[in-house]
Amino acid sequence: MQHVLVIGYVWPEPNSSAAGTRMLQLLQLFRAQHWDVTFACPAAKSEFCYDLRQMGIASKTIQINDPSFDEFVKKLQPTIVLFDRFMMEEQFGWRVTENCPDALRILDTEDLHSLRKARHQAIKDGKDFHIDQLKRYNLAQREIASILRCDISLLISEVERDILINDFKIDASLLLYIPFMVEAVSQEAIATLPTFEERQHFVTIGNFLHAPNRDLVLYLKKEVLPLLRKKLPNVEMHVYGSYAKEQNLQLNQPKERFYVKGRAESAAEVISNARILLAPLRFGAGLKGKFIDGMQNGTPCVTSSVGAEGMHGTFPWNGVVSDDLEALINETVELYTDKNRWQKAQQNGFEILTNRYQKEIFQQQLLDKIQTTQQHLEAHRTQNFFGSLLQLHNTKSTKYMSLWIEEKNKL
Numbered sequence: 001m002q003h004v005l006v007i008g009y010v011w012p013e014p015n016s017s018a019a020g021t022r023m024l025q026l027l028q029l030f031r032a033q034h035w036d037v038t039f040a041c042p043a044a045k046s047e048f049c050y051d052l053r054q055m056g057i058a059s060k061t062i063q064i065n066d067p068s069f070d071e072f073v074k075k076l077q078p079t080i081v082l083f084d085r086f087m088m089e090e091q092f093g094w095r096v097t098e099n100c101p102d103a104l105r106i107l108d109t110e111d112l113h114s115l116r117k118a119r120h121q122a123i124k125d126g127k128d129f130h131i132d133q134l135k136r137y138n139l140a141q142r143e144i145a146s147i148l149r150c151d152i153s154l155l156i157s158e159v160e161r162d163i164l165i166n167d168f169k170i171d172a173s174l175l176l177y178i179p180f181m182v183e184a185v186s187q188e189a190i191a192t193l194p195t196f197e198e199r200q201h202f203v204t205i206g207n208f209l210h211a212p213n214r215d216l217v218l219y220l221k222k223e224v225l226p227l228l229r230k231k232l233p234n235v236e237m238h239v240y241g242s243y244a245k246e247q248n249l250q251l252n253q254p255k256e257r258f259y260v261k262g263r264a265e266s267a268a269e270v271i272s273n274a275r276i277l278l279a280p281l282r283f284g285a286g287l288k289g290k291f292i293d294g295m296q297n298g299t300p301c302v303t304s305s306v307g308a309e310g311m312h313g314t315f316p317w318n319g320v321v322s323d324d325l326e327a328l329i330n331e332t333v334e335l336y337t338d339k340n341r342w343q344k345a346q347q348n349g350f351e352i353l354t355n356r357y358q359k360e361i362f363q364q365q366l367l368d369k370i371q372t373t374q375q376h377l378e379a380h381r382t383q384n385f386f387g388s389l390l391q392l393h394n395t396k397s398t399k400y401m402s403l404w405i406e407e408k409n410k411l
Contacts, residue, residue, distance in 0.1 A: 004030050005078035007092050008041040009085045011049040016242040017207040018289025019110050024050060025181045029363050031055050064091050065405040074099040082106040086146035093149060104374050107150040111286025112160045114140035119283035120211055131167050144168055148387040151373055151380060154178045156286050157310035174384060176369050180292050181362045184354040193298040194272055196339045201236040203274035205267055205290050208244045212284040219282060221251055221258055231333045240264040272297035276336055280328055281307040295349030300342055302332050313356055318349030
């Protein structure tokens, strides 16, 4: 019997973010094996948290820089510890290593945070991004060190997996590509979706706590929609997203047909009623959950190369991909008005889901990797020499920094 401890960065909110959806997919897989699962998290819960009790998962609020975690994990003695993002491994990894040395350590990266933030910085600086910039980035050094200290790191994007292997020379045995795990859309479900004629306007959706989404909304309002309205004067832009702040809601301008509506009660409903999901992201990393939602609801998507990165492989995109604003506008107008092109884009989306995100395939690959690595854990760790080196030195540095903070908090 496996006992999985998941150390979450936040409590899962699958209706608020793609990261929440991803975490729920992993938890569902673990419970489907009848494994015991405990979800521990240092963050405060919100009213939108998923009720883990429905899945038979125990919950535990933990403290950072606090020895109470040592007693908790020592008593729990998990066989697998999954860190949700590298920051949790930095904070709790050394405690897990000291108290449960035989537990399999898995890092779920969600996306490469350093890649996303380096791209954002390039936008701020008005420069083109190049991978060499990432190598000099302190956050990348921290993230790579965390990956090396873990036995397995889950990558949601093939592009990011290849960056780690080719540019950072990470051994492929430490990495596993596990994208969103979803089911193909059935013909029965497709038949119930609104038709081309029944849909209208543009929609975008995304958590406002996520910097690429905040930037996207400003870009849509200032640059994209004014050009679109010249060719499609009656269209509206509908923006949905959880955790919108007052400054985000102030972008709501009905006179300009730009509507910021905050959290959607049903993402599927608002997406399936739109003719196009419009999200030409200027930076980001990982896979974009909004486009999975678009494909599942038969809504063609318009985005940038960063937005589509890692999403469709060699399959045709379900809409428009362009980094040139003028070309993006022209192709978006054609997609919006040409029923045949729109229907073909919709079909492309269904094919991408069927061929690239098959739930059963990736679930089995993850289970196989866990089993194989556990069976040969000592050899696996011996082969990962640089990981053991970082365990020795980084564990000491993070350990004594944490112990120093513990003592400081007592004053």
